[in-house]
Amino acid sequence: xxxxxxxxxxxxxxxxxxxxxxxxxxxxxxxxxxxxxxxxxxxxxxxxxxxxxxxxxxxxxxxxxxxxxxxxxxxxxxxxxxxxxxxxxxxxxxxxxxxxxxxxxxxxxxxxxxxxxxxxxxxxxxxxxxxxxxxxxxxxxxxxxxxxxxxxxxxxxxxxxxxxxxxxxxxxxxxxxxxxxxxxxxxxxxxxxxxxxxxxxxxxxxxxxxxxxxxxxxxxxxxxxxxxxxxxxxxxxxxxxxxxxxxxxxxxxxxxxxxxxxxxxxxxxxxxxxxxxxxxxxxxxxxxxxxxxxxxxxxxxxxxxxxxxxxxxxxxxxxxxxxxxxxxxxxxxxxxxxxxxxxxxxxxxxxxxxxxxxxxxxxxxxxxxxxxxxxxxxxxxxxxxxxxxxxxxxxxxxxxxxx
Numbered sequence: 001x002x003x004x005x006x007x008x009x010x011x012x013x014x015x016x017x018x019x020x021x022x023x024x025x026x027x028x029x030x031x032x033x034x035x036x037x038x039x040x041x042x043x044x045x046x047x048x049x050x051x052x053x054x055x056x057x058x059x060x061x062x063x064x065x066x067x068x069x070x071x072x073x074x075x076x077x078x079x080x081x082x083x084x085x086x087x088x089x090x091x092x093x094x095x096x097x098x099x100x101x102x103x104x105x106x107x108x109x110x111x112x113x114x115x116x117x118x119x120x121x122x123x124x125x126x127x128x129x130x131x132x133x134x135x136x137x138x139x140x141x142x143x144x145x146x147x148x149x150x151x152x153x154x155x156x157x158x159x160x161x162x163x164x165x166x167x168x169x170x171x172x173x174x175x176x177x178x179x180x181x182x183x184x185x186x187x188x189x190x191x192x193x194x195x196x197x198x199x200x201x202x203x204x205x206x207x208x209x210x211x212x213x214x215x216x217x218x219x220x221x222x223x224x225x226x227x228x229x230x231x232x233x234x235x236x237x238x239x240x241x242x243x244x245x246x247x248x249x250x251x252x253x254x255x256x257x258x259x260x261x262x263x264x265x266x267x268x269x270x271x272x273x274x275x276x277x278x279x280x281x282x283x284x285x286x287x288x289x290x291x292x293x294x295x296x297x298x299x300x301x302x303x304x305x306x307x308x309x310x311x312x313x314x315x316x317x318x319x320x321x322x323x324x325x326x327x328x329x330x331x332x333x334x335x336x337x338x339x340x341x342x343x344x345x346x347x348x349x350x351x352x353x354x355x356x357x358x359x360x361x362x363x364x365x366x367x368x369x370x371x372x373x374x375x376x377x378x379x380x381x382x383x384x385x386x387x388x389x390x391x392x393x394x395x396x397x398x399x400x401x402x403x
Contacts, residue, residue: 016399017062029111064122158252160209163202165244179238179245203382262322269353293341299357
């Protein structure tokens with residue numbers, strides 16, 4: 001237990017949720033688990049900052065388990081053990097030694113086990129009760145695909161988030177203060193994934209806050225506005241939306257509609273220009289380049305071009321990424337047919353004619369219909385689950401007895 005906590009204090013009541021009691025021992029055990037996972041040193045100040053959110057998490061867990069019991073939903077011991085083994089392996093702990101490993105860190109294994117059981121039971125409950133209410137139609141899927149096509153070429157973001165829900169205006173200050181504190185921990189180098197797992201109210205908490213690739217229109221306007229100005233691996237927040245506060249991590253960026261990059265195998269004809277060449281000199285050399293390209297078809301034919309002395313007029317540039325070329329050369333080759341010479345381009349102190357010998361195009365990132373349906377289903381289920389839990393809070397008798 002945290003230093004300075006007396007045995008008598010641990011026997012006290014931290015909160016009452018309907019007919020269930022959350023003891024001070026439950027509260028301090030969870031606090032210890034959170035501090036251990038985030039590698040944060042315990043102090044009275046840290047307790048004051050984290051206690052409100054930890055109490056909320058424990059209250060929510062009780063409400064979830066109470067509702068699951070009412071609906072006769074439970075999970076098997078084997079499922080819980082499987083989840084424990086997963087965490088054990090992820091932590092690099094020898095098989096069967098996880099409880100001992102946690103004890104050495106001062107963490108009560110039953111606290112983790114309760115958290116795992118609650119997460120699995122709640123997921124089972126909402127899938128049984130809410131999933132049948134979700135019907136994703138073909139028209140919705142087609143709308144998403146059309147939006148993806150319209151956004152092709154626009155930035156697409158790989159995002160993780162920590163979401164703190166605000167149910168009532170009275171919670172605003174407390175939730176915002178928690179979000180600011182979490183941002184402080186992130187600036188100190190704490191794990192985004194760990195903080196999301198412990199504190200986020202979104203279903204993405206189960207995956208360390210990861211919500212995948214998002215397009216314009218997928219998120220709240222305020223969140224998207226912040227996201228558009230972010231750089232890779234940057235963390236921004238808290239951002240207020242209609243439902244709560246968001247902390248964002250931009251994991252990666254790409255251009256919508258494609259995966260990977262266009263690459264080209266190029267040959268060139270290059271005719272030098274004299275330093276400070278006049279327009280007339282450029283025109284003369286460009287006309288010469290036009291003569292050379294006339295009638296040339298294929299990279300073998302271009303490679304065979306020689307001048308009067310027999311010296312080669314072309315050379316192999318190898319395979320280059322399209323984005324690595326200067327903008328005028330990108331324009332010259334991006335849509336040209338393979339084996340056809342480009343128009344002459346003034347570049348690099350000369351006049352250049354390029355030919356694409358092969359082209360590797362990026363793969364399309366527009367997913368299959370069933371993948372889009374699953375994504376819509378997950379987003380809708382997450383929103384419904386948040387409302388479900390909010391309604392449970394509002395109808396419950398909750399008595400918080402610690403400050």
